[in-house]
Amino acid sequence: MASHPCALALGILVTLVAAPASSQERPVSGPFPASPPASPASPSPASPANPPPSPPAAPPPSPPSTLADEPLPGADHPEDPPEVPEVRSEIVVFPPPRPEPTSAPPPPPEGLPLTLRVAAAPPPAPPRTAKPPEHRGVWYGIDVGIANREELFVGLLQLALYANEPLHAYSALLLAVGNAPEHFVGGVELGLLNANTTFHGFLAVGLGHLSKQVYGVAQVDVLYGESRTFTGALSLAGVYHHDITFVGGLQLAPVNDGHNFTGLAQIGLANLAGHGEHNGVHEPEDLVFVGLAQVGLYNSHPGIFRGALQLGLVNYTHRVQTFAQLGLWNLLYEGSFQGGVQVGSWNATPDFSGALQLGLLNQVDHAFEGALQVSATLNLADERFRGLAQIAPVNLTEEIQGAQLGAFNSSSDHRGLQAGAINTTDDMRGIQIGLVNVARHLRGLQLGVLNIAYRGGLPVAPVLNLGL
Numbered sequence: 028m029a030s031h032p033c034a035l036a037l038g039i040l041v042t043l044v045a046a047p048a049s050s051q052e053r054p055v056s057g058p059f060p061a062s063p064p065a066s067p068a069s070p071s072p073a074s075p076a077n078p079p080p081s082p083p084a085a086p087p088p089s090p091p092s093t094l095a096d097e098p099l100p101g102a103d104h105p106e107d108p109p110e111v112p113e114v115r116s117e118i119v120v121f122p123p124p125r126p127e128p129t130s131a132p133p134p135p136p137e138g139l140p141l142t143l144r145v146a147a148a149p150p151p152a153p154p155r156t157a158k159p160p161e162h163r164g165v166w167y168g169i170d171v172g173i174a175n176r177e178e179l180f181v182g183l184l185q186l187a188l189y190a191n192e193p194l195h196a197y198s199a200l201l202l203a204v205g206n207a208p209e210h211f212v213g214g215v216e217l218g219l220l221n222a223n224t225t226f227h228g229f230l231a232v233g234l235g236h237l238s239k240q241v242y243g244v245a246q247v248d249v250l251y252g253e254s255r256t257f258t259g260a261l262s263l264a265g266v267y268h269h270d271i272t273f274v275g276g277l278q279l280a281p282v283n284d285g286h287n288f289t290g291l292a293q294i295g296l297a298n299l300a301g302h303g304e305h306n307g308v309h310e311p312e313d314l315v316f317v318g319l320a321q322v323g324l325y326n327s328h329p330g331i332f333r334g335a336l337q338l339g340l341v342n343y344t345h346r347v348q349t350f351a352q353l354g355l356w357n358l359l360y361e362g363s364f365q366g367g368v369q370v371g372s373w374n375a376t377p378d379f380s381g382a383l384q385l386g387l388l389n390q391v392d393h394a395f396e397g398a399l400q401v402s403a404t405l406n407l408a409d410e411r412f413r414g415l416a417q418i419a420p421v422n423l424t425e426e427i428q429g430a431q432l433g434a435f436n437s438s439s440d441h442r443g444l445q446a447g448a449i450n451t452t453d454d455m456r457g458i459q460i461g462l463v464n465v466a467r468h469l470r471g472l473q474l475g476v477l478n479i480a481y482r483g484g485l486p487v488a489p490v491l492n493l494g495l
Contacts, residue, residue, distance in 0.1 A: 166193075180208075191218075206233075252280075283323075286313075292320045298339075300328040326354075331362075342371075357386075389419070406433075422447075436461075450475075455494075469494030 166175070168182040173189050180193045187203035196208035199215070206218040212227045222237040229244050236252040245261040246252055252262065257270045264280035273285040277292055284299040293300070298321050300314065314330025321332065326339040333348045342354040346362030347369075357371040363378035374386040381397045389400050395408040402419035409425065416430040423437050430444040438445070441452040446460045455466035455473075464473040469480035473492040480486065483494030 175203075285316075288316045288318055290318050292318060292322065294320075294322045296323055297325045298323040298327065300326075300330070395424075464492070466494070 165179045166177045166182065166185075167180075170177070170180055170182060170185045172187055175185055175187045175191045175193060177193045179195045179197075180191075181197045183199045185191050185193070185196060185198050185201050185203075189203065190205040190207060191201050191203045192205075193208045195210045196213065198211075198213040201208070201211065201213070201216045201218070203218050205220045205222070206216050207220075207222045209224040211223050211225070214229050216223075216226065216228060216231045217233065219234045220237070221231050221233045221235075223239070223241075225240045225242075226238050227242045230247070231238075231241070231243060231245075232247045234249045234251075236246055236248045236254070238254045240256045241254045241259065243259045245259060245263065246254075246257065247261075248264045248268065250264070250266050252264045252268045254270050256272045256274075258274045260276040262268055262270065262273065262275070262278045262280075266280065267282040267284070268278060268280040269284040270278070270288075271286045273288045273290055273293075275290045277294065278285060278288065278290065279294050281296045282299065283293050283295040283297070285293065286300070288300060293316070300316055300321075314328070316328050316330070316332045316334060318334045320334060320336040320338065321328070322336075322338045324339055325341045325343070326337055327343045329345050331346045331348065332344050335350045337344070337347065337349055337352045338354065340355045342352055342357045344352075344359055344362070346365075347359060348365045350367040352364065352366070352369045352371075354371045355373075357369055357374045357376075359376040361377065363380065364376045364384075365380045367381055368383040368385065369376070369379070369381060370383075370385045372387045373390070374384055374388070375390040375392075377392045379391045379395045379397060379400075383398060384391075384395070384400045385402075387403045389402045389406045391400075391408045391412075393409060394411040395414060397414045399415055400406045400408065400412070400417045400419075404419065405421045405423070406417040406419040407423050408417070408427075412424040412427040412429060414429045416432055417424065417427070417436075418432045420434045422431040422433045422435070424431075425438065426440045427438045428442045430446070431438065431441075431450075432444075432446050434448045436445045436447045436450045438452045440454045442456045444458050444460070445452065445455070445464070448461055449463045449465075450459045450461045451465040452459075453467045455469050455471050457471045459466065459471070459473045459475065459478075461475045463477045463479075464475045465479045466473065466483070467481045469483035469492065471494060473480065473484070473488070473494075474490070476489065478485075478488045478490070478492035480488075480492055480494050484492045
């Protein structure tokens with residue numbers, strides 16, 4: 028019969044599921060005891076009249092058998108197998124098994140974009156700041172130690188092998204490798220390095236000085252000095268000195284840098300005056316020099332210079348309001364010269380308002396308003412000249428009210444006098460005197476060997492030409 032093997036397998040499964048736990052735990056290879064025959068009716072309870080039946084005798088041991096040898100219900104009649112009910116079973120494993128990791132993830136399909144996500148680096152740990160020195164106690168008289176760190180010192184002398192660092196010091200003399208009282212009031216501060224929040228005293232001397240506010244007679248530094256505000260008679264440094272605001276007498280150093288200077292003079296090899304810190308940080312009107320003189324090989328001021336004299340080989344300034352600017356090269360950018368005289372080999376300014384511009388070459392980008400523009404080679408007033416005269420071998424301008432005296436004079440709109448070898452203008456209202464005089468529109472007089480006027484006079488005339 029074709030279905031006999033399937034019925035046999037289902038019978039084995041039903042037997043295993045329905046059997047007691049004790050029978051399921053027996054080894055397969057062990058002997059199985061014979062099951063007692065099941066009676067059709069339930070046995071009655073034991074009584075004296077009806078004693079319980081005695082257990083059957085144990086069968087003789089049989090050789091080991093397998094599950095295949097064990098008889099199944101209905102196996103005696105293979106031609107008529109019993110009906111086997113449908114059994115559904117589920118096997119659940121807790122917890123669910125995890126998939127085994129592979130060595131590498133499969134590559135993405137071709138044509139799909141790849142996204143790489145990089146975790147942000149953790150923020151850096153904040154830097155450790157040094158703890159400020161502890162200040163304790165009050166000391167009077169004379170204080171000698173390695174490091175003096177009182178809250179208050181009042182006395183004649185504070186001497187330290189390392190540093191004097193009181194919060195407040197009222198002393199005639201502070202002497203140490205480093206003096207750093209936050210607030211000093213007294214006489215002299217002497218050390219390799221002096222650093223104060225405020226200094227009110229007579230003299231501060233050291234290799235270097237770093238202070239916010241200095242009010243005293245003098246500050247002398249062998250190398251370097253810096254303060255936000257200096258108010259005193261003398262600031263002297265051996266290499267470099269920087270003051271944001273200087274009010275006082277003299278600032279002397281090879282390199283002086285002061286944003287706002289009000290004093291007698293700034294003298295050094297290079298006077299920078301806020302150089303390099305005006306672009307996007309300060310407006311030119313915020314940087315002002317007010318003093319008697321700025322003297323150096325190189326003078327630079329990105330703001331307004333108001334003084335009696337700016338003297339240097341190179342004067343590079345935004346705006347000058349002075350009596351005299353004397354230099355080999357005087358250059359003003361985006362500003363103007365307002366004052367007395369500008370004297371140099373090359374004078375260049377956007378606008379000039381003064382008495383005299385004197386040089387080998389004079390260049391005014393926009394307007395000249397003054398008395399004289401005198402040059403050994405060329406005078407240029409690009410847009411307008413209003414003054415007494417341009418005097419040079421070559422004088423060039425667009426609009427002029429005054430005189431041009433030179434070998435070659437040229438203008439577009441001239442009201443005044445042109446005197447030279449060759450004179451040329453578009454609109455002449457005045458007098459042209461020279462060998463050759465040319466005017467497109469003449470309303471005046473031409474005196475020369477050859478006179479040419481396109482309008483207002485004779486087209487060509489020797490000696491004299493009159494235009495109305």
